[in-house]
Amino acid sequence: MPISELSLSDTPVNVADRLAHFAERMPLSVAVACPGFGDAAGRNSYATCTFAELDRDATALARGLVDLGVTPCTRLALLVKPGVEFVKLVFALLRSGATTILIDPGMGKKHLVNCLAASEPEGFIAISPAQAARTLLRKRFPQAKFNVTVGRRWFWGGTTYRQLMATGATSTTRLPASRATDPAAIIFTSGSTGPPKGVLYTHQMFDTQVAEIRREYDLQPGGADLACFALFGLFNSAMGITTVFPKMDFSRPASADPRRLIAAASDWQVTQAFASPAVWDKLSTYCQQHGEQIPTLRKIFSCGAPVPAKVLQRTLACVDAYAEMHTPYGATESLPVATIAASEVLTETAELTALGAGVCVGRKFNSIDWRVIRITDEPIANIADAEALPPGEIGELIVRGPQVSPGYMGEARGASSEALVREDLTSVQRLAPSNSLAKITDGNTLWHRMGDVGYFDSQERFWYCGRKNHRIETADGTIFSVPCEEIFNTIPTVARAAVVGIGPAGDQSPVAILELFPSRGKKVTWSSSDCKEAKELAKRFPQTTTIENFLHYHQKLPVDVRHNSKINREQLAEWAVKELGEHKMQR
Numbered sequence: 268m269p270i271s272e273l274s275l276s277d278t279p280v281n282v283a284d285r286l287a288h289f290a291e292r293m294p295l296s297v298a299v300a301c302p303g304f305g306d307a308a309g310r311n312s313y314a315t316c317t318f319a320e321l322d323r324d325a326t327a328l329a330r331g332l333v334d335l336g337v338t339p340c341t342r343l344a345l346l347v348k349p350g351v352e353f354v355k356l357v358f359a360l361l362r363s364g365a366t367t368i369l370i371d372p373g374m375g376k377k378h379l380v381n382c383l384a385a386s387e388p389e390g391f392i393a394i395s396p397a398q399a400a401r402t403l404l405r406k407r408f409p410q411a412k413f414n415v416t417v418g419r420r421w422f423w424g425g426t427t428y429r430q431l432m433a434t435g436a437t438s439t440t441r442l443p444a445s446r447a448t449d450p451a452a453i454i455f456t457s458g459s460t461g462p463p464k465g466v467l468y469t470h471q472m473f474d475t476q477v478a479e480i481r482r483e484y485d486l487q488p489g490g491a492d493l494a495c496f497a498l499f500g501l502f503n504s505a506m507g508i509t510t511v512f513p514k515m516d517f518s519r520p521a522s523a524d525p526r527r528l529i530a531a532a533s534d535w536q537v538t539q540a541f542a543s544p545a546v547w548d549k550l551s552t553y554c555q556q557h558g559e560q561i562p563t564l565r566k567i568f569s570c571g572a573p574v575p576a577k578v579l580q581r582t583l584a585c586v587d588a589y590a591e592m593h594t595p596y597g598a599t600e601s602l603p604v605a606t607i608a609a610s611e612v613l614t615e616t617a618e619l620t621a622l623g624a625g626v627c628v629g630r631k632f633n634s635i636d637w638r639v640i641r642i643t644d645e646p647i648a649n650i651a652d653a654e655a656l657p658p659g660e661i662g663e664l665i666v667r668g669p670q671v672s673p674g675y676m677g678e679a680r681g682a683s684s685e686a687l688v689r690e691d692l693t694s695v696q697r698l699a700p701s702n703s704l705a706k707i708t709d710g711n712t713l714w715h716r717m718g719d720v721g722y723f724d725s726q727e728r729f730w731y732c733g734r735k736n737h738r739i740e741t742a743d744g745t746i747f748s749v750p751c752e753e754i755f756n757t758i759p760t761v762a763r764a765a766v767v768g769i770g771p772a773g774d775q776s777p778v779a780i781l782e783l784f785p786s787r788g789k790k791v792t793w794s795s796s797d798c799k800e801a802k803e804l805a806k807r808f809p810q811t812t813t814i815e816n817f818l819h820y821h822q823k824l825p826v827d828v829r830h831n832s833k834i835n836r837e838q839l840a841e842w843a844v845k846e847l848g849e850h851k852m853q854r
């Protein structure tokens with residue numbers, strides 16, 4: 268059949284084919300490096316695997332899974348720590364045709380178990396403690412029959428990673444060919460605006476992510492990446508780039524020890540690194556205080572929340588003078604959407620951000636189509652019902668493209684997850700409730716509603732003004748969180764500001780909550796001058812002029828589990844209600 272006659276859903280696509288390409292061209296280069304136990308230093312202390320080994324073992328594991336009975340669309344939860352085995356298993360699962368369920372362990376036990384149960388896994392590929400927990404909670408996972416233990420198997424049966432590898436290595440089973448729209452994974456959002464949502468990933472989404480990230484940032488095979496966000500290991504291996512996992516707790520990135528990150532960077536002479544804003548803040552502060560440098564870094568990425576200009580500046584100061592830093596913008600449902608270079612932020616947009624213009628997240632990726640539409644909390648069934656807004660007007664961002672997820676699963680309220688997994692781009696009628704709020708039909712395509720608000724400027728750059736759910740509807744109009752917060756962030760004593768709404772919808776009052784910088788050796792106290800400065804500043808800008816309540820938050824502001832960077836404004840709003848109710852109002 269000529270290519271032109273193939274529909275998208277017939278096109279064979281699997282991001283794991285990109286790994287096979289590099290295994291052929293650079294078989295002996297290190298694909299993954301992961302620090303061993305203890306404090307041994309230097310490259311020899313890492314567990315490593317080459318591209319050839321990764322490719323060979325991923326195929327063996329995939330055959331082992333298929334021989335176990337795994338078929339296309341079998342849902343398997345992957346609960347393995349970032350490392351060599353993790354990356355091998357991710358590629359094995361992609362090749363086996365299974366749908367991998369990926370969840371951040373940092374979201375806490377209750378959410379973790381609920382998310383897992385909602386996705387109805389047919390098996391667990393998991394380390395021993397997770398298998399033990401699965402066995403104890405077996406009633407919640409009635410369908411889990413394909414269980415593979417990574418590490419020692421105790422009382423729970425199933426097979427082990429080693430056995431799977433051994434049987435797969437001698438198997439000649441043919442692996443299934445995956446098509447572009449076939450499900451590849453269910454990845455959960457970080458749940459910063461409610462319960463985490465299971466996002467359906469197709470093979471096409473993963474493949475587009477890799478192709479677009481490689482093209483946009485001109486990432487070349489042969490480089491080495493310090494991966495402080497585990498999933499980046501997948502992208503790197505599909506680009507011929509060595510993944511270096513530092514020694515850190517990936518479920519609490521902000522707790523990473525800068526000395527360990529610097530050691531991993533130096534051991535592998537890393538050329539690029541990906542970490543959340545909180546990690547860059549901590550690492551760059553350490554480098555500044557201790558005169559450390561990471562001179563081999565050429566490309567630096569940060570994503571997940573706005574990156575303050577001072578963090579961009581400080582980070583660039585501890586790397587090569589020609590290094591670039593980028594802050595890609597996107598969400599689990601759609602990544603990447605837009606990007607901006609730190610150089611553009613520092614020379615142009617940061618100044619406007621400080622004046623309340625929002626945070627510029629840059630221009631769109633080639634493969635994305637985007638619009639800003641009038642804000643509504645109601646479902647929008649068809650694009651004809653969405654009002655597109657002109658540049659300069661704040662609305663909700665909607666996106667479509669090959670890296671955009673066709674829908675959610677896992678909430679499964681009323682709809683069986685089987686139906687959701689098999690859902691394709693045209694079967695919008697079967698969408699679960701959150702899908703109807705998040706998707707808009709346009710012919711046989713879908714737009715995804717980002718749940719983020721902002722506006723386009725005259726150069727079609729998007730200026731992020733926060734989450735739609737975090738906007739404050741007052742009797743006098745709408746207040747957007749991020750533009751206001753950035754105004755308060757310019758106060759030298761303020762470490763971080765959050766602006767939240769309290770009270771009934773439509774008649775909310777804005778409250779500015781400020782975390783102050785610890786002053787050396789002294790307990791941080793909220794002085795009348797701090798409050799006076801914040802109040803005076805608020806009066807100078809139309810965005811903040813109606814804010815009258817200012818509160819000092821005595822600890823670090825609460826943040827999300829995945830990036831430890833997104834402010835949990837819901838929690839702060841509840842706290843503010845209590846504080847103000849107790850007449851501790853600072854006026």
Ligand SMILES: Nc1ncnc2c1ncn2[C@@H]1O[C@H](COP(=O)(O)OP(=O)(O)OP(=O)(O)O)[C@@H](O)[C@H]1O
Pocket residue numbers: 456457458459460461462463464569570571572573574594595596597598599600626628717718719731733734827829833
């Ligand atoms: N570069 C960036 N600058 C500013 N904000 C960003 C950037 N990148 C991502 N974000 C924010 O992170 C959001 C995506 O986060 P993620 O997909 O991890 O889950 P979440 O939206 O926090 O979870 P949930 O939808 O469950 O609340 C974006 O919609 C945006 O608000």
